[in-house]
Structure formats: C-alpha cells, structure tokens
Amino acid sequence: MVDVVDSKTRSRIMASIRSRNTRPELALRKALHRRGFRYRLHAKDVQGRPDLLLRKFNAVVFVHGCFWHRHEGCRHATVPATRTEFWASKFERNVARDDEVRSRLLDAGWRVATVWECALRKAEHVDVATQMLASWLAAGGREIVIEEGSVVERIANSGLELPDPET
Ligand SMILES: [Zn+2]
Numbered sequence: 001m002v003d004v005v006d007s008k009t010r011s012r013i014m015a016s017i018r019s020r021n022t023r024p025e026l027a028l029r030k031a032l033h034r035r036g037f038r039y040r041l042h043a044k045d046v047q048g049r050p051d052l053l054l055r056k057f058n059a060v061v062f063v064h065g066c067f068w069h070r071h072e073g074c075r076h077a078t079v080p081a082t083r084t085e086f087w088a089s090k091f092e093r094n095v096a097r098d099d100e101v102r103s104r105l106l107d108a109g110w111r112v113a114t115v116w117e118c119a120l121r122k123a124e125h126v127d128v129a130t131q132m133l134a135s136w137l138a139a140g141g142r143e144i145v146i147e148e149g150s151v152v153e154r155i156a157n158s159g160l161e162l163p164d165p166e167t
Contacts, residue, residue, distance in 0.1 A: 019068075020041075020042055024063060024120035024121065025051055025120075027120050027123075027126045028052075028061075028120055028129065028133075031126050031130035032052070032130055032134070037134065038054070038056075039052040040053040040054075043060075046105075047101055047104045047108065048060075048062070048102075048104075048105065050062055050105075051063045054137065058111055059111040059137055060105060060110050060111070061113040061133070062098075062102075062113070062114050062115070063117060063120070064098070064114055064116050064117065065117050066116055069095070069116075071116045071147065074116065074147070075118075076117070076118050102114070102143075106143065111140070111142055112142070113136060113137075114143075115133065115145075115146045115147075116145070116146065116147040116148065118147060118148035119146050119147050119148050119150070119151045121148070125152075128154055128155055129146050132144070132151070133146060
C-alpha cells in the first residue's frame with residue numbers, strides 16, 4: 001500500500017497524538033499545584049508515561065485530547081471527512097493502546113484518572129474538574145473519568161457559586 005502522507009507530515013501527526021504540556025494539561029497542573037498537590041510529570045518508568053503521577057496517592061492522571069483519544073459522544077471527537085480509512089485505523093490503535101495502558105496500570109495497583117480536555121477548556125471548569133480530581137484522590141477510588149459533561153453536571157447540582165480558586 002502506498003503511503004500517501006509524506007514522512008514529515010506523518011511525524012507531525014504521530015507527535016501530536018501523544019502531545020504533552022498542552023494548554024488544558026498545564027491548566028490542570030497549575031490548579032492542582034495551587035491546592036498543594038505535588039506530582040511527577042511524564043514518568044518514563046511507568047506504563048503509558050502518565051501525564052501526572054502522584055506517588056503519595058498511588059495515582060496517575062492522563063489528560064486526553066478528545067480528538068486523538070476518541071472521547072465517546074464528545075463534540076470535539078470529530079471525524080475527518082477525507083481519508084476516513086486512514087483515520088479510522090489510527091483512532092482504533094489509539095483507543096486500543098489507551099485501554100491496554102489503563103488496564104495494565106490498574107492491574108499493577110495504580111489508581112487511574114482520565115481527564116478529557118473538554119473538561120478543561122473553560123477556566124471555571126478547570127476549577128471544578130480539579131476539585132473533582134482532588135476529592136477522588138483523597139477518597140481513594142480506583143478509577144475516575146472527568147469530562148465536560150460531569151463538570152457541568154457538578155456545577156448544576158451544587159447550586160453554589162463557583163469555588164474561589166484561591167481556596
Ligand atoms: Zn471531550
């Protein structure tokens with residue numbers, strides 16, 4: 001089969017799949033740090049090189065881009081109109097790899113948090129998402145998924161003012 005993407009384009013695509021230090025990731029890191037949480041970044045010696053590792057909580061955090069990691073039902077997980085087969089197989093591999101990494105980490109006793117980037121697009125959502133993550137870390141659950149929908153729901157149900165970011 002002929003490779004229709006030149007190597008430069010391909011490496012750019014490959015690099016962006018596992019992009020690190022994205023704006024949403026930085027926003028989450030900053031908010032967590034402000035709350036006193038300390039973490040290691042992109043630990044090379046841990047399966048899947050998680051974005052954050054909190055040893056004290058035995059937890060790892062992945063910040064996933066909705067497009068590349070195929071956030072199910074998310075409006076940001078669009079499907080490109082051209083070269084659909086190429087994208088379909090690429091997406092399939094990404095999802096399979098994420099599943100594999102997550103189950104291996106859980107098997108190894110890690111607690112795994114997945115934060116979808118859509119939950120971190122608005123500053124006020126970042127605070128709520130961080131609060132959800134912080135509660136989970138303290139409570140000791142095995143796994144949590146934080147996405148735009150759950151953040152919006154949390155805000156609606158709280159009936160409260162948005163949390164003061166300084167507290
Ligand atoms: Zn999403």
